[in-house]
Amino acid sequence: MSLEMIQHRLTRSGVAVIYDDVPDSRWWLLRTLPAIAYLGVDQFTFPTSWRQLDGGQQYQFPGYDYHVLGGIELEEGSDLCVLTNEYYELQTQYSIQPLVTEFSTEESTLVVLTENERFTPDGGQRPLSQEQFATRVGPADRIYKAFSEYYDQEGWELPLTDTQNLFIQDNASLYSLVTGEDLSNTTELFDRLPEAPYLPLYWVFCDVFARPNEYGSVPLDSDDQVPALGNWLRRRIEWERKTAIDVAKTLNRTVSDDGSTFDPSYARRSPKLRDARTARQRLAPEESRIDARYHDWLSDIN
Known part of the structure; x- marks a missing residue:
């Protein structure tokens, strides 16, 4: 899939679903964040603990704005990317289901990146990628491969x-x-x-x-x-x-x-x-x- 096609899927209204089948979703899951930001989505939310050292000060790589889940205020028409995993979805109070419900009827896009294609929000009846309002982008590897080809074309x-x-x-x-x-x-x-x-x-x-x-x-x-x-x-x-x-x-x-x-x-x-x-x-x-x-x-x- 070309980078242009991936970007098209990310800009369709509703919910776009990406999965990154990493060995352990406590680690590595933020590796794809810069690629999504480069595709034009610059508003992100994910567990605050992933930004912290020992529960204290928060740090991040540049290039995006961070929002705490539950306190998100976006400008009208803004897209948002949420990165999460099944543990945070099912074992904590930080379900993304309210965001999914909100964006399923919005003109803007909610990009959901999680650890497997069977990810189902708390209370959902089927995997998120199978919902009618969802666009299945596919694995994160596909995005990286498309960027690799794009860099080659640009002489990098x-x-x-x-x-x-x-x-x-x-x-x-x-x-x-x-x-x-x-x-x-x-x-x-x-x-x-x-x-x-x-x-x-x-x-x-x-x-x-x-x-x-x-x-x-x-x-x-x-x-x-x-x-x-x-x-x-x-x-x-x-x-x-x-x-x-x-x-x-x-x-x-x-x-x-x-x-x-x-x-x-x-x-x-x-x-x-x-x-x-x-x-x-x-x-x-x-x-x-x-x-x-x-x-x-x-x-x-x-």
Whole structure:
């Protein structure tokens, strides 16, 4: 299925259903969020705990607005994507059934991404994808494949072999554009991240390691928070627990060793931004939406 056809299905009024058959829906399910955002849906809701470290401050990758389920106020005609799983639907008070009922008669679209095609909202009589008002988009793999073909057509690629998260893929491509070094997996990207303040991913961790009323970056201050950061990463990147925690420990240790790492004031003065500005000149934002995205990211660091 082409990217245009997928986008058409996502913009039909009613409910559009996507499933991502991940091994454990506590993890990885947010990997498809950037792809949906790139398709034009920029309002999202999912369990708040998926944004938190150890039940505290909330963090996210850029590119979308987040809403708490039960307190959603959208502008008229706005589309919304909800990511959930059977546990949250059936074992907690956070059923998406009220949203399904509301959007089933709306002109706008509710995109539902869950862990399997048999997902049935609490109280439903049949799987959501089989409802008359629902459009079955299919598996998330189909969306990723369509994006991969689109990137190829635009003269880019998705270089990392171990993730379907397009935001992470884009950061790897942007790193290669600036440095000339190709990356092939996610851990390579995170190894180089502390030295790449021109990447939008870098600024996510500026937030993670910031503390109110303290200067510079500050390492996470409890034994619980580092594993929690690993879990936060696992919801977005296809890592096993050990890999995620090892990456979280390395990032935290880097901040502990050098308080200028992930410090916005230092990042904005980094000499590496000159290389980023030079690389920006090689982009053609008027000709390619991918180039335009990268150009915007490299412009935001000024």
